[in-house]
Amino acid sequence: MPPSNYITGLGEPFLETAPEECSMTVKIDENEVFRIIEDKRPRVVLVNAPGGLLRQTKELMEKVKERYGVTVIMSGDSCFGVCDTIDDDVEKLQADLALHIGHNAAIREVGNYTYLIDAVDDVEFGEVVETAVKGLAPYKRIGLATFSQHLHQLGPVKEKLEAKGFHVVVGRRNNLMLEGQVFGCDFSAPFPTRSEVDAFVFLGESEFHAVGLALSMGKPTFMLDPYTNEVTDMQAAANERKKRAILAVYKARDARVFGVITGLKEGQKMLGRSNWITKRLEMNGKKVVRLAMRDITTERLAPHREIEAFVQTACPRISVDGFTFDRPVLSIPQADALVALIEGRDPGEFLERAKWIELTVGLIKQ
Ligand code: SF4
Known part of the structure; x- marks a missing residue:
């Protein structure tokens, strides 16, 4: 049993950086x-x-x-x-x-x-790491990850956990991500370390990132919140998101008319992916209406009444966390699963991948 200040969390707003209530300690460079x-x-x-x-x-x-x-x-x-x-x-x-x-x-x-x-959060993790140690005891090898504002805390937390006897692994930086960093759609820093760890520890108060990490890694994942000193097992939240993601794919399988949406935001221009998905859907007898938009919301989709299911190649979290849509709205990994399904192949663990979208921001000037 986890200690009493371990909680099992569900649901949080769509957020890529520190929430408002935590931003008092965040400093812009x-x-x-x-x-x-x-x-x-x-x-x-x-x-x-x-x-x-x-x-x-x-x-x-x-x-x-x-x-x-x-x-x-x-x-x-x-x-x-x-x-x-x-x-x-x-x-x-x-x-x-x-x-x-x-x-x-x-x-x-x-x-x-x-x-x-850059913006960096001053908050310390010493206390919440102490809280976490007992619950983490069954996992000898720990993978550490966090989001932008707490990256400088990876080193001190690694040292603390190592002093407690854990073997700690931090994913290497790549062309876009810093060491141990995750975005809500890009887990490519920790992903190659999956086989070297028994559980992941996410530093920060963002369930948005922690649940993404849990889904992408397919491993036990714990979120350490330095503000509340709580440690959250992400399993329940991850299972809930995964269940909904799978359900949406199966619902979309029966649709005859699809809307394929290409995002217009600078870092999400996935035209090639939209073209590929359109082609595969049409090859399998589906009718496709092509759309492009910046913000994909229930209101923006409402007028397209003839469309029975959408595939969007913009932010995958719109689909994975979007609980208000009245029709299936699939992300790229879900669309891959759908194509596999209608072509008679096993969709597999389609969310367990390093990137749910190839952010085009990383391809621009560096
Ligand atoms: S596409 Fe990725 S970086 Fe952009 S908002 Fe979505 S999760 Fe965040």
Whole structure:
């Protein structure tokens, strides 16, 4: 039995960075912002940041305005992840550069104008690691992972767990992800270490990332929340998401008319994947309507009444966490499972893969 402050969590909003209530301790790398402004001497700067960091971003932009006399324009569009860069908007708004806040990555620049600005959370994990040790005892080999704001805590937590006798593995950095880092759709740093670990430990208060890690790895996964000092076994939440994902695939199998949606966000342009899925559906006798949109919501899909099921090649979490759709809305891994199913093959564990989408942000300038 896990200790009493182990909890079993279900459901959390769609979020790629620290939630609002935790953002008090998150600090944006303002020295990097000042360095860029002094180096590039822009007249107009375009900025975007996730909801949880809007207050700090606005405060920092006030400083930029006062110090350098720069005009700052904040994007009011949704900003959930590193896929939400606004490089294309720089020219439209006659700006000189863009700052994308809070999605730390192995790349520093995107496109022609955009700089990624890190944000880091000061909160410590010492206490919650102590809490976790007893429940983790059955697992000798631990894989450590976290999201952007807690990456600097991987080293100290690794040392603490090793001092308690665990063997700890942290996934290596690659062309987009930093060491031990996960996004909600990209688990490519920890994925190659799966066979070397018995369980994964996710550092942070984001069930969104922790449940993704659990689904992708197919291993026991525990979330260590430094704010509440709670340790959550992600199994129940992962099972729930997986069940819904499978159900949606089986419901879609019977559909005759499909909508295949290509995302218009800069980091999610998966036209090749949309083309491939369309071709396979049509080869198997399905009718396909092609659509393109930035934000895929129940309201945006509602007018397309003739469509019985959707496949979207934008953010996979819209499908995996989207509980409000009235028809199946499949992500890329689910679409692969659907194609396998209608062609008489075993879909297998289709969520257990390193990436649920190949973020195009990693293919742009590095
Ligand atoms: S596509 Fe990936 S990076 Fe973008 S919002 Fe979705 S999970 Fe986050």
